[in-house]
Amino acid sequence: MNKFVLISVLIFLAVSAAAQNVIENPRYGIKSTNYIELTKVELTDDATILSFHVTIPQNNWVAIHEKSYIQPVGDTTKFYITKAEGAEIGVQVHWEKDRMEEISYQLFFPPVNSDVTKIDFGEPVANSWNFYDVEIREIPHRSPVPDELLGNWFSTGTGNWAFSFFDSLAVYDGKTWEYASVFPTDDGFEIKLKNQEAETMLHCISKDKNQCVMQSENGPLSTYSKDAGLLAIMKDDGPFGVPLVNPGKVVYSGFIQGYSPRLGVSTGMIRHLNPMNNQMENYVIRIQKNGSFSVEFPLDLPQEISVSLPSGGERVFFEPGKSLFHLTNSKLKDYPSLFMGESAAVNYGLHETMEVATPQMAFIDGIIGMPDEEYIDYVLETKKNELERLENLQNEKTIDKKALQIRKFDIDFRAANNALRYNGNVNLAKIYANQKLNEAEQIAIVPLDFNLSLLSKFNDTPVKSDLAFVSNEYFSLLQSLKYMDLVRQQGAYYYRLLALEEELKEKNTNFTGEEKDMFEFIRLLAGNYDGEQARNFNQTYREVLLKFNEKHKDEMVEISNRFYLENIETNLNAMEIEPEGLPMEIIALQNYLAGLQNEKKPLNEAEFEEVKEVVKTNYLKELVFAEYYREKAQREVSRDEDTPELKTEGDKLFDSIIQKFRGKVIYVDFWATWCGPCLAGIEKIKPLKEELAGEDVVFLYITNPTSPENEYEKKIPDIKGEHVRVSGDEWNYLTEKFNIYGIPHYALVDKSGKIVNAHLMQMENSELKKRLLEQLGK
Numbered sequence: 028m029n030k031f032v033l034i035s036v037l038i039f040l041a042v043s044a045a046a047q048n049v050i051e052n053p054r055y056g057i058k059s060t061n062y063i064e065l066t067k068v069e070l071t072d073d074a075t076i077l078s079f080h081v082t083i084p085q086n087n088w089v090a091i092h093e094k095s096y097i098q099p100v101g102d103t104t105k106f107y108i109t110k111a112e113g114a115e116i117g118v119q120v121h122w123e124k125d126r127m128e129e130i131s132y133q134l135f136f137p138p139v140n141s142d143v144t145k146i147d148f149g150e151p152v153a154n155s156w157n158f159y160d161v162e163i164r165e166i167p168h169r170s171p172v173p174d175e176l177l178g179n180w181f182s183t184g185t186g187n188w189a190f191s192f193f194d195s196l197a198v199y200d201g202k203t204w205e206y207a208s209v210f211p212t213d214d215g216f217e218i219k220l221k222n223q224e225a226e227t228m229l230h231c232i233s234k235d236k237n238q239c240v241m242q243s244e245n246g247p248l249s250t251y252s253k254d255a256g257l258l259a260i261m262k263d264d265g266p267f268g269v270p271l272v273n274p275g276k277v278v279y280s281g282f283i284q285g286y287s288p289r290l291g292v293s294t295g296m297i298r299h300l301n302p303m304n305n306q307m308e309n310y311v312i313r314i315q316k317n318g319s320f321s322v323e324f325p326l327d328l329p330q331e332i333s334v335s336l337p338s339g340g341e342r343v344f345f346e347p348g349k350s351l352f353h354l355t356n357s358k359l360k361d362y363p364s365l366f367m368g369e370s371a372a373v374n375y376g377l378h379e380t381m382e383v384a385t386p387q388m389a390f391i392d393g394i395i396g397m398p399d400e401e402y403i404d405y406v407l408e409t410k411k412n413e414l415e416r417l418e419n420l421q422n423e424k425t426i427d428k429k430a431l432q433i434r435k436f437d438i439d440f441r442a443a444n445n446a447l448r449y450n451g452n453v454n455l456a457k458i459y460a461n462q463k464l465n466e467a468e469q470i471a472i473v474p475l476d477f478n479l480s481l482l483s484k485f486n487d488t489p490v491k492s493d494l495a496f497v498s499n500e501y502f503s504l505l506q507s508l509k510y511m512d513l514v515r516q517q518g519a520y521y522y523r524l525l526a527l528e529e530e531l532k533e534k535n536t537n538f539t540g541e542e543k544d545m546f547e548f549i550r551l552l553a554g555n556y557d558g559e560q561a562r563n564f565n566q567t568y569r570e571v572l573l574k575f576n577e578k579h580k581d582e583m584v585e586i587s588n589r590f591y592l593e594n595i596e597t598n599l600n601a602m603e604i605e606p607e608g609l610p611m612e613i614i615a616l617q618n619y620l621a622g623l624q625n626e627k628k629p630l631n632e633a634e635f636e637e638v639k640e641v642v643k644t645n646y647l648k649e650l651v652f653a654e655y656y657r658e659k660a661q662r663e664v665s666r667d668e669d670t671p672e673l674k675t676e677g678d679k680l681f682d683s684i685i686q687k688f689r690g691k692v693i694y695v696d697f698w699a700t701w702c703g704p705c706l707a708g709i710e711k712i713k714p715l716k717e718e719l720a721g722e723d724v725v726f727l728y729i730t731n732p733t734s735p736e737n738e739y740e741k742k743i744p745d746i747k748g749e750h751v752r753v754s755g756d757e758w759n760y761l762t763e764k765f766n767i768y769g770i771p772h773y774a775l776v777d778k779s780g781k782i783v784n785a786h787l788m789q790m791e792n793s794e795l796k797k798r799l800l801e802q803l804g805k
Contacts, residue, residue, distance in 0.1 A: 048164070056160030056285030057356050061339055061363065062089070063156055065148070066131075068163050075106065075136045075163075077148060082129050088119040089130065092150040097136045100145040100160060106137045139163070147289070153733045159287050170194040171209040172218065175233045179357060179365060180241070180251040186261035188365045189251055190229070190241070191354065192218075193284065196317055199229065201352040201367045203282050203319040215239075255362050259379075263372040263427040267329065269493040270646035272303075274327045274653060275348030279312075283338045284356040286318030294759045295320065295336035298768070302502040303327050303613075303650065304620035307768035311676070311759050312336065327650065328496050331377065331433075344377055344433075346370050376430025383416045383434055384441065385409050391456040395470065402449055403481045410442035429497070436489070436498035443488040444500065447507040447598060449477050473558060477513055479601040486603040490610050493644075508598045509591045509614055519590070521553035526586050527579060541571045573791045588618050615641040616651065623658050630659055677764030680757055684729070685780055688749070691723040692802040693776035694787075694795075697767055700734040700742055705771040708789060709746055715792040716747050723778070724799050725749055731758035777802050 048070040055065060067078035075097060081089050093116050096105040113132030114120060120130055139146065144166050148158040168174055172192045179191045190199040197204045197220055204220035204227070215232030230242045242248040279297070295312035310324040314337070329346040338355040341364065345351060349369035357365050366374045390409060394402060417434055420426060445452060457470045464470070488504075495501045512519035528546050531538075538546075545568045552561060576583055595614060596606040619638040623630075635655055642648050674682075685693055698705035709728075716726060726748035730739065732755050743750045753761065761767070765774060765785050773787035775798065783802065 050163060054162045055158050056287055057283065057290070057338055058159070059155065059157040059337075059339075065158055065161065068161065070163060071138065073138060074109070075139050075146075077134045077136070078131070079134065080129065080131045083120065088121040090119045091116045091132070091134065092152060092155070093117045094151045095134060095149070096151070097139070097146045097148050099139055099143040100147060102143075106139065108134055108136055110135045153735055157290075159289060160285065171206045172197075173209075173216065173233070175236050176216070176231055176239060178253050179255065179354075179359065180239065180253060181255060181257040183250045183252050183257060186257040186259065187371070188255075188258065188354075188367060189249075191365075196282070196319070198282055198352070198354060198367075199227070201280070201350060203280075203317070255359050255365075258362065258375055259424045261372055261375060261425070261427075263376070263429065264369075266428040266432050267494050267497055271494060271496045272328045272646040272650055273347050274325065274650065276323050277326050277345045277347065278321070278323050278350040279343075279345065279353065280321035280350070281319070281353035281355065283314065283318040283320070283336060284354060284358065286314065286337060286356075288316055290337050292337045292755045294756045295334065296759050296762065297322070297324060298333045298335065299324075299326075299330070300768070301327065302330070302496075302499075303616060304623070304654075305617050306621065307766050309763045309766055309768075311763045330497075331499055342377075344370055344374050346373075372427040373429040373433075376427030377433065379424065379426055380417060380420055380430055380434045383413055383420070384437065385413060388459075390445070391452050391459075393456075394453055395456050395460060397453070399449055399475065399477045399481060402453075403446055403484060406442050406445045407484060409445075410438055413438045413441075432494060433497050436492075436495055437500045439488050440490075440495070440498055440500035440504040443485045443490075443602070444504045444507050446482055446485055447504075447511045447513070450474055474556070479513055479597075482598065482601040483603045488602065488604070490599070490604060491608045493609070495609075505610060505613060508595045508610065510594065511598060512590070512594050513601070514597065515553075521549045521556075523583070523586055523590050524549050525553055526590070527583055530582060530586065531579065541568075542575055544568075545571050545575070570791055574794065577790060577794050609644065612642045612644055612647055616647055619651065620654055623654060630655075630662070675760070675764060677760040680753075680760050681764060682780065684751055685727070685776060688725045688727070689780055690778050691725045692778055692799055693725045693727050694799065695727045695729065695774040695776060696748075697729050697761070697765070697770050697772040697774075698734075699730050699770055700738040702770050708771050712792055712795065713747070715796055718792075718796065719799065722800075722803060724803065727751070729753060729761065731755060775799075775802065777805065 050068045050070075052066060053068045058065070062082050062084060064080045065077060066080050067076075069076040069078075077097070083089050091108070091111050091114055093108070095108040098105045108116065110116075111132055111134050114130060144164045145160050145162055148161060149155055150157070170177060170193070177192050177194070180189050181187065182189045191197065195206075197206065197218070199220060202222060202224075204222050207219040207221040207226065208217075209219070210217045212230070215230060218229045218231060220227050220229065228244050230248075232240045234240065237253045238250065240248055240250050293314045293316075295314060297310040297312060299308045299310075300306075301308050308324075310322060312320050312322050312334075314320045320336075326345055326347045329344065331342045331344045334341060334343045334353075336355055341355075343351070343353065346369065351370045351374070352367040354365040355363070357363055359365070362375075362378070364374075364378070394405065397405065414435075417431070417438070421431065453475060454472050457472050461469050489495055490501075490504070490508075515522055525546070528549075548564050548568065552564060592611070592614065595610060599606040599610065615638055619634065622634070635651075638651055639648060642651055696705075696709070698709065700706075712726075728743075728746060728748050729751045731753055734752065736752075739752055765772065771789070773789065774782055775784040775787050777783050
């Protein structure tokens with residue numbers, strides 16, 4: 028009897044095992060976001076079940092798309108979701124401060140055939156959540172390198188990430204390599220690597236699954252481990268020295284582990300707001316089919332910059348004249364990115380210390396109702412807490428000295444910036460609070476009194492340090508010092524307009540009746556600002572003011588810059604910091620270099636001489652010289668008709684788009700279906716299109732895959748003009764060409780196809796009509 032029972036149990040277990048296969052933490056190639064983890068796959072006779080764990084982004088939401096699907100790799104068949112457990116299909120789950128930040132759920136799909144070894148998971152929308160190459164059954168070893176050597180290896184002596192062996196390629200010495208050959212030896216393996224530049228040989232001996240010794244052709248035999256924790260002992264090359272401003276080229280290369288051309292994206296983007304000229308600079312990263320990439324770009328000073336790749340976006344620290352190799356999607360929980368090269372240590376240090384900063388939403392929570400003195404004490408307490416967190420980390424582990432410098436500067440400058448932004452932060456807190464209140468409960472957003480003398484508590488802020496440039500927070504602080512008029516918090520703009528009026532009167536400028544009435548209203552607002560009256564002013568004089576500003580924009584820029592310098596002096600004096608020196612020089616440099624970018628404005632020798640007098644610091648003065656003569660040479664080359672034109676991918680793409688419109692003036696609008704300001708701008712110029720219906724003017728609308736195709740198809744019939752929906756890669760090329768940093772973005776193209784304004788500002792229909800007709804008349 029017992030024997031019978033035992034046989035029955037074994038049969039039951041065998042049948043169960045055949046009917047259900049469970050894969051915990053399945054291997055996959057790449058995913059589209061770091062917010063979601065695939066924790067388990069269950070294969071039964073009735074279903075394919077995927078278990079997910081999601082960290083909901085702050086102030087955001089997640090939802091299960093009703094058309095979520097799985098798809099066997101190599102097959103076009105999609106299996107759509109049948110049900111969900113743990114969350115409802117199509118229902119948004121919101122981030123709540125006191126309730127839920129994480130959620131786990133299961134998605135059910137029809138069963139897949141028993142011969143399927145890999146599947147993709149996806150959603151049929153832009154910015155979807157995807158997993159590629161999810162392994163749902165055991166796959167035979169497919170790499171020439173033995174299984175025990177596959178993975179990322181770290182030096183047990185220095186802590187550096189030294190090399191990696193993947194299925195089809197290796198990373199070593201800051202480069203990607205193909206396997207030329209792998210031969211067994213008496214004690215290990217000879218692995219010959221090659222790329223387009225060189226060949227090299229590595230002798231590897233596996234000690235166990237997590238340790239090996241390796242010897243390169245000319246190097247010693249060294250021990251390596253798969254323990255990424257060794258990065259904590261990585262040696263750095265000391266703190267930053269001066270001068271920091273030392274323009275040079277950055278060589279940025281890397282490998283996206285698990286990359287597949289099936290992602291439909293073969294480019295990434297470097298988006299850099301150059302703090303020296305306040306201009307956006309975009310550089311396309313071209314990704315090879317094997318997931319490797321390499322790009323060079325210019326940089327004036329060490330900076331943390333936004334990098335967007337198919338594996339996700341992150342901030343990466345670069346230094347002029349230095350190289351950096353970046354492995355993304357490393358599959359290591361604590362180190363999703365690995366770095367090699369001269370800027371590796373500082374990137375690890377910044378990663379280790381990124382939790383030191385108090386998140387902005389956490390900082391503004393509870394500040395509604397705080398009087399200015401209590402708020403300043405709160406800012407100082409926050410600064411103290413951040414310094415303590417940094418010190419604790421420093422005591423627990425070895426932190427790169429450059430990263431420590433950056434974080435200490437960050438803490439100092441962030442605190443001073445928050446002090447200056449008392450009203451701005453309180454108003455932001457009110458805006459978020461009002462989103463949860465009904466109309467009767469809305470909190471009024473009005474300026475609060477602020478005692479300037481409280482800023483003296485920040486007199487130790489190192490705004491004149493030659494090393495301050497390494498902190499992005501420094502440049503944010505400079506912007507606040509420049510734009511924050513704490514004496515006239517709400518009426519500052521109106522004071523600038525009154526100053527412009529006085530200057531124009533001295534020049535005997537004639538004013539229209541509408542303009543005279545407008546200035547009477549402005550005098551009222553400048554003397555006694557009132558929110559309701561300001562709204563009335565905007566409704567009544569909006570078009571008059573736009574026309575006036577367009578007519579006198581050069582004079583307004585000069586007056587605004589004068590006011591901004593006064594703001595800096597006032598704010599620094601309140602902080603008990605002498606205004607003369609680095610901050611004033613940087614603002615003067617920013618103003619000059621921003622103007623230098625304006626191709627329509629002729630180079631002005633007098634302005635060049637003037638800024639040389641203001642900028643006393645040698646390395647900043649050298650930058651003025653370099654940028655002036657670079658711009659001068661570039662303009663001379665562009666005027667030389669015999670100089671061959673080197674076309675970028677963006678140039679070629681845009682030329683192909685506008686080819687059929689040659690002979691017509693083109694108004695280009697980069698937009699998206701989800702962009703409120705874009706749609707408002709489109710609606711606004713509808714009457715203008717009717718006025719120009721008989722003219723050779725084309726209204727060209729360009730969008731990208733973030734505009735869902737079904738929404739796009741619904742909207743374009745109501746938008747008169749020519750429409751193009753480009754791919755994600757094509758959008759990146761156009762972003763680089765036009766230096767797009769946000770949408771809507773407008774450009775103007777003449778009849779010959781030449782871009783006459785790559786950054787056309789939004790303006791009233793009458794002014795836009797004037798510009799279009801001017802181009803038609805040429």
